Amino acid sequence: MKRSRDHADDTLTPAEARLVRHGEAEFKRGESKPWQEVKNTLIGSLPSVAARKADSTDARKLIIPTLHKEKISQSLSYPVGAKDVSEALVSVPQFGDLQLNFWTYQFRNRWPSGDYVFLRVGAAPFRQTQGEIEVQPVPRVMRHRFHEYIVGTALAQMAKWLVEGAAVAPGQEGSLVFSYDEKGDEFITQSFASRQSLRI
Numbered sequence: 001m002k003r004s005r006d007h008a009d010d011t012l013t014p015a016e017a018r019l020v021r022h023g024e025a026e027f028k029r030g031e032s033k034p035w036q037e038v039k040n041t042l043i044g045s046l047p048s049v050a051a052r053k054a055d056s057t058d059a060r061k062l063i064i065p066t067l068h069k070e071k072i073s074q075s076l077s078y079p080v081g082a083k084d085v086s087e088a089l090v091s092v093p094q095f096g097d098l099q100l101n102f103w104t105y106q107f108r109n110r111w112p113s114g115d116y117v118f119l120r121v122g123a124a125p126f127r128q129t130q131g132e133i134e135v136q137p138v139p140r141v142m143r144h145r146f147h148e149y150i151v152g153t154a155l156a157q158m159a160k161w162l163v164e165g166a167a168v169a170p171g172q173e174g175s176l177v178f179s180y181d182e183k184g185d186e187f188i189t190q191s192f193a194s195r196q197s198l199r200i
Contacts, residue, residue: 062090064133069102076137078102079118079146080155085133088155092162098131115179115188118146121158122175122192131162138180146180149187154178157189 064086072078082100089095120134138146161176177190 062086064089064095064098064100066100066102070104072104072137075140076104077140077143078135079138079143080135080150084151085135085155088151089159089162092159094131094162098133100133100135102135102137104137115181117177117179119150119154119158119178120175121162122177133158150178153187154189161191 063082066082069078085100089098092098116136117134118136118138120136122132158176165174175192177192179188179190180186181188
């Protein structure tokens with residue numbers, strides 16, 4: 001039994017024929033370009049490897065460096081990361097001097113009661129920086145609530161505090177502390193430079 005095989009129709013459509021005639025006319029007028037020239041032009045329009053590496057380096061410069069990040073138990077979670085903090089603070093004058101630390105000391109011996117700090121910015125003792133940001137863990141089941149508050153409110157307050165404190169003399173910067181009052185179920189912002197607190 002002979003098998004039949006379908007052959008593609010090689011006949012050009014009217015539209016295809018017009019394109020062929022147009023290309024032939026360009027070729028006769030000397031307006032066409034060799035494929036190698038077109039290819040080189042296309043390749044030349046792409047960013048070089050060096051440029052791509054430079055872009056990558058610039059992107060890394062816009063992320064606040066993390067000096068230390070402690071491991072935490074599965075019941076805890078850090079409520080915000082370096083990317084969110086960096087994006088919120090990229091325009092402050094001190095951005096190039098900011099450093100991040102992720103600490104867990106208040107959870108080491110017992111579960112904290114009452115107010116517990118989860119975010120702080122201020123001068124770093126014993127280190128040559130006027131902008132150390134500390135992130136502390138929160139109960140994992142509450143991470144989403146803390147994250148929304150930090151991204152939506154706390155980081156904007158931190159940026160404002162840094163901008164206003166840019167002209168303050170070294171050693172007088174104070175600190176801005178964000179804590180959670182478990183009993184009152186509320187977030188608290190405290191500026192230890194002015195001793196004023198704002199309950200939200």
